[in-house]
Amino acid sequence: MWTVLRDLLRHNREFAAGVCLLGIVGLIAALSALSPYSPLDSYVVPPDLPPGLPYVLGTTSRGQDVFWMLTFAIRNTLLFGFIVALISRLLALLIGLVAGYAGGWIDRALMSLNDTFIVIPLFPILVLFYFVMRDRMSWASLALVMACLGWAYDARLIRSVALSLRTREFTETGIFSGMSMRQILTQEHLPFVLPIVFSTTMNNINWSIGLEVTLSVLGFTDINTPTIGSMIYWANQHTAMVAGIWWWVAFPVVLVVITFVGLFLLAISMNEFIDPRSRLGRGMQ
Amino acid sequence: MTDAVTPVVKVTHLRAYYSTHQFGVQREVRAVDDVSLQVMPDEIYGLAGESSCGKSTLIKTIAGAIRPPLAVQGGSVEFDFGGNKLDMYRAAPDEIAAIRWRHLSYVMQGSMGVLNPVRRVQQAFVDFALRHIGQPMPQFLDTVRAHLERVHLKPEVLRAYPHELSGGMRQRVAIALATVCKPELIIADEPTTALDVIVQKGVLDMIRSVQRELKTSLIFVTHDMAVHAHLCHRLGVMYAGRLIEEARTAELFGAPQHPYTQHLIASLPRIGRAAPTQALPGAPPNLAEPPSGCRFHPRCPRAMAVCQREVPPMQTLPGGHRVACFAVTPP
Numbered sequence: 140m141w142t143v144l145r146d147l148l149r150h151n152r153e154f155a156a157g158v159c160l161l162g163i164v165g166l167i168a169a170l171s172a173l174s175p176y177s178p179l180d181s182y183v184v185p186p187d188l189p190p191g192l193p194y195v196l197g198t199t200s201r202g203q204d205v206f207w208m209l210t211f212a213i214r215n216t217l218l219f220g221f222i223v224a225l226i227s228r229l230l231a232l233l234i235g236l237v238a239g240y241a242g243g244w245i246d247r248a249l250m251s252l253n254d255t256f257i258v259i260p261l262f263p264i265l266v267l268f269y270f271v272m273r274d275r276m277s278w279a280s281l282a283l284v285m286a287c288l289g290w291a292y293d294a295r296l297i298r299s300v301a302l303s304l305r306t307r308e309f310t311e312t313g314i315f316s317g318m319s320m321r322q323i324l325t326q327e328h329l330p331f332v333l334p335i336v337f338s339t340t341m342n343n344i345n346w347s348i349g350l351e352v353t354l355s356v357l358g359f360t361d362i363n364t365p366t367i368g369s370m371i372y373w374a375n376q377h378t379a380m381v382a383g384i385w386w387w388v389a390f391p392v393v394l395v396v397i398t399f400v401g402l403f404l405l406a407i408s409m410n411e412f413i414d415p416r417s418r419l420g421r422g423m424q
Numbered sequence: 425m426t427d428a429v430t431p432v433v434k435v436t437h438l439r440a441y442y443s444t445h446q447f448g449v450q451r452e453v454r455a456v457d458d459v460s461l462q463v464m465p466d467e468i469y470g471l472a473g474e475s476s477c478g479k480s481t482l483i484k485t486i487a488g489a490i491r492p493p494l495a496v497q498g499g500s501v502e503f504d505f506g507g508n509k510l511d512m513y514r515a516a517p518d519e520i521a522a523i524r525w526r527h528l529s530y531v532m533q534g535s536m537g538v539l540n541p542v543r544r545v546q547q548a549f550v551d552f553a554l555r556h557i558g559q560p561m562p563q564f565l566d567t568v569r570a571h572l573e574r575v576h577l578k579p580e581v582l583r584a585y586p587h588e589l590s591g592g593m594r595q596r597v598a599i600a601l602a603t604v605c606k607p608e609l610i611i612a613d614e615p616t617t618a619l620d621v622i623v624q625k626g627v628l629d630m631i632r633s634v635q636r637e638l639k640t641s642l643i644f645v646t647h648d649m650a651v652h653a654h655l656c657h658r659l660g661v662m663y664a665g666r667l668i669e670e671a672r673t674a675e676l677f678g679a680p681q682h683p684y685t686q687h688l689i690a691s692l693p694r695i696g697r698a699a700p701t702q703a704l705p706g707a708p709p710n711l712a713e714p715p716s717g718c719r720f721h722p723r724c725p726r727a728m729a730v731c732q733r734e735v736p737p738m739q740t741l742p743g744g745h746r747v748a749c750f751a752v753t754p755p
Binding site: 307308309311312313314315316317318322326327330331 | 487489521524525530532533534536537538539540541542543547548551552553555556601
């Protein structure tokens with residue numbers, strides 16, 4: 140594992156750049172632990188100061204320090220992306236592997252559910268969800284809903300691999316030697332699809348962060364939890380661009396773009412990792 | 425082989441059909457039709473026949489590794505592992521699970537693929553054999569290493585991934601995997617077909633030496649008659665889902681009785697023969713609509729009127745030579 144990472148860092152420029160960018164973003168998120176102010180307090184610093192010392196990225200019209208605010212915002216946004224990706228990956232793996240392996244009516248039932256989730260329009264559903272939930276809307280419930288909406292494409296992808304794995308000799312021999320379905324799925328099929336899952340995880344994080352920012356900017360989420368989207372929402376509420384407080388909008392946007400680019404670079408460099416020959420060949424040396 | 429020895433597997437009137445029902449059309453492919461055979465302990469039984477004659481289906485059925493649309497329509501497969509008797513299609517599922525791999529193992533067609541490409545070879549042994557061998561992990565690995573030495577493989581292959589091994593080595597590992605529990609019966613479906621002749625000879629010698637050492641029985645399927653001549657004690661020939669002839673290998677090659685077998689043997693190239701080999705016209709029948717009577721009669725040079733009407737019964741000639749043909753009369 141570590142040799143693979145080292146070799147990827149050394150020989151794959153996309154991977155190295157992606158790791159650097161995400162490292163910067165992660166460091167900023169980690170700094171939130173050192174923040175002198177609570178993210179929920181306002182008017183703790185003089186409002187509307189441009190970037191400079193002692194407030195490096197300036198202050199907002201609500202009297203918050205943009206830099207420290209940003210550390211909380213990116214932390215929550217990243218956490219949101221990871222949690223959505225984690226839950227939706229588990230769903231996709233479970234449904235994809237079971238449908239591909241079991242076949243028959245189980246496959247048909249799971250795939251019709253899957254296709255339903257593929258065709259329903261996400262954005263109106265999420266907006267509707269906000270109007271139903273209103274004040275009970277929280278960061279965690281939004282993550283859960285997004286995870287439940289975000290597994291379908293990858294479950295189909297995993298199923299297609301599982302369909303071919305089912306006919307392979309190691310599966311048949313496993314069945315013949317008396318392995319249970321659970322053992323075959325976890326021991327024989329899971330290692331096969333994991334690299335694909337790693338790569339789709341990056342895309343899924345990107346997708347969920349993008350959607351969360353979109354919803355927050357429009358105010359369709361819990362706007363009191365600081366995220367990149369809710370920062371931009373509050374800046375819009377205070378007409379920051381009209382008032383010339385550009386730093387309130389610009390820095391969150393720059394940071395989230397860095398995150399997107401980093402994740403995208405990681406996802407494309409995963410292609411090299413996905414090929415078991417190059418991956419395992421390197422692992423053996 | 426005395427009468428006191430009971431066969432390790434006894435197949436009686438086994439019929440296994442692929443039946444599909446699609447778009448309102450019922451189709452039945454009679455891949456195995458009324459096959460009876462016995463395999464004795466410590467015997468290599470060869471099964472010959474051209475592609476799509478039902479060889480693989482027959483041994484899949486014997487191994488109990490069948491899946492819809494393949495279904496057994498009649499007959500029985502009875503095992504006798506040292507007094508431990510069992511009927512494959514009447515026993516409880518856990519009884520069958522208990523004999524598999526431990527007493528009955530199966531080297532599948534394309535068996536190089538039994539190794540999962542993303543896992544080390546050792547994992548295959550752990551996954552398939554550990555729970556059958558009844559040993560804790562460290563002893564189990566010692567057993568596996570000792571067994572690998574028996575088949576002339578270095579224990580280091582356990583640490584390798586399948587793509588790091590050559591085709592011949594993978595095939596040896598696959599056979600080591602099937603024999604590690606020292607089963608009484610091994611069923612092997614074309615284990616050497618994908619190998620070139622030199623590697624093939626090495627693998628065949630290995631199979632034979634393992635068989636001699638473990639005194640197991642082996643059902644060996646291939647369409648390659650040279651391999652059969654090299655390895656098998658007895659040989660059964662299948663045509664279009666039926667067993668048509670069975671005899672000791674030397675006898676079958678020396679004095680084949682069934683017209684199909686005679687042509688099969690005559691078609692083999694021989695050193696020193698100048699005349700070109702004769703091909704038999706026609707092609708094997710479609711098993712969804714097999715010919716009436718003897719399934720070979722449309723291509724048979726000795727076909728009679730009765731061949732079209734009736735299925736020839738299996739008759740036993742002296743020396744245990746069995747043949748299903750009306751043209752053969754016992755002396």
